[in-house]
Amino acid sequence: MSWLIQPRLINGPFDDPGLYLDYRFGRRAILFDLGDLGALSPRELLRVSHVFVSHAHIDHFIGFDRLLRFCLHRPGPLHLVGPPGFIDHVEHKLRGYTWNLIDESSVDFQLHVGEFDGLRLDRFVVFSAQHVFERWEGRPPELPPGIVYADSDLRIESIALDHGIPSLAFGLRETRRVNVRRGVLEARGLPKGPWLTEAKNLLRAGIVDAEIAIPGNGRVALSKLKDDLFLTGPGQSIAYVTDTAPTSENAEKILTIAADVDQLFIEAVFPERDRALAEAALHLTAWEAGRLARKARAKRLVVFHHSARYITTPDALRAEAMLAFESAETA
Numbered sequence: 432m433s434w435l436i437q438p439r440l441i442n443g444p445f446d447d448p449g450l451y452l453d454y455r456f457g458r459r460a461i462l463f464d465l466g467d468l469g470a471l472s473p474r475e476l477l478r479v480s481h482v483f484v485s486h487a488h489i490d491h492f493i494g495f496d497r498l499l500r501f502c503l504h505r506p507g508p509l510h511l512v513g514p515p516g517f518i519d520h521v522e523h524k525l526r527g528y529t530w531n532l533i534d535e536s537s538v539d540f541q542l543h544v545g546e547f548d549g550l551r552l553d554r555f556v557v558f559s560a561q562h563v564f565e566r567w568e569g570r571p572p573e574l575p576p577g578i579v580y581a582d583s584d585l586r587i588e589s590i591a592l593d594h595g596i597p598s599l600a601f602g603l604r605e606t607r608r609v610n611v612r613r614g615v616l617e618a619r620g621l622p623k624g625p626w627l628t629e630a631k632n633l634l635r636a637g638i639v640d641a642e643i644a645i646p647g648n649g650r651v652a653l654s655k656l657k658d659d660l661f662l663t664g665p666g667q668s669i670a671y672v673t674d675t676a677p678t679s680e681n682a683e684k685i686l687t688i689a690a691d692v693d694q695l696f697i698e699a700v701f702p703e704r705d706r707a708l709a710e711a712a713l714h715l716t717a718w719e720a721g722r723l724a725r726k727a728r729a730k731r732l733v734v735f736h737h738s739a740r741y742i743t744t745p746d747a748l749r750a751e752a753m754l755a756f757e758s759a760e761t762a
């Protein structure tokens with residue numbers, strides 16, 4: 432069974448951070464951070480429905496303009512979540528342009544922008560193209576604490592790390608995967624229809640003790656259909672951690688959001704020998720990144736956000752992180 436989401440870093444490790452999370456089925460994508468998006472095609476940008484921004488330092492937010500440029504003529508909302516103050520940052524970006532050519536007759540493109548205070552989405556506004564991006568204060572979506580997005584396929588958690596300012600880390604967890612076995616409906620003479628979605632949703636939620644009404648077949652116990660008709664498996668989990676001071680408080684939070692993930696994407700800005708620089712710049716060392724990945728029991732580690740001062744030894748930071756990831760607790 433394959434995973435729903437395919438994550439990939441947009442740029443090389445010395446360039447701006449950003450993770451593109453592409454849905455295998457359906458034309459949708461999610462972005463973690465808005466650094467330089469030049470490597471994404473217009474088609475890839477148009478697929479983006481949700482964006483989660485760690486913080487508004489320029490290397491994490493400069494891509495907003497390119498994304499807006501392509502999505503402007505696409506109907507529907509583009510959802511963005513960032514740390515406290517993020518709504519003002521988005522509004523200032525919008526105010527940087529002249530909008531005399533859009534009005535009520537324009538495409539109904541909207542920006543839905545939320546701020547995550549470390550516990551919940553506490554502020555939410557809408558900027559609508561048809562209203563010349565005037566700010567409209569709305570009510571944030573109701574979500575459990577620590578969650579910034581949820582649907583039937585996945586949920587996204589966030590935590591606020593200390594980077595001098597809050598820097599949000601994100602954890603995406605797919606719900607359990609449920610697929611219909613190939614050819615089995617035809618073989619059993621069962622019709623396609625909404626009952627299949629209902630059954631899949633119940634199984635995803637871990638509910639087996641239920642009956643499903645199948646047209647022409649009456650009510651059937653889901654427990655009897657489960658193994659015959661469906662393939663189920665665990666969903667994938669991904670964590671994205673960047674721009675965080677090497678403190679024990681941050682480490683504790685990172686271990687929570689990255690616990691047992693399939694893939695951990697984490698910054699490795701300085702080598703451990705330059706730890707003083709890392710502490711001054713409020714970033715992680717490569718060794719710390721690897722150590723955290725191991726302690727979180729991540730299955731795969733990908734590092735990024737290397738400082739340009741180490742470009743002459745391009746693989747050294749990755750190698751240091753991998754050594755810490757794979758080595759025993761002794762170091």
Ligand SMILES: [Zn+2]
Nearest residue numbers: 488490491674
């Ligand atoms: Zn950064």
Ligand SMILES: [Zn+2]
Nearest residue numbers: 486488594674
């Ligand atoms: Zn930063």
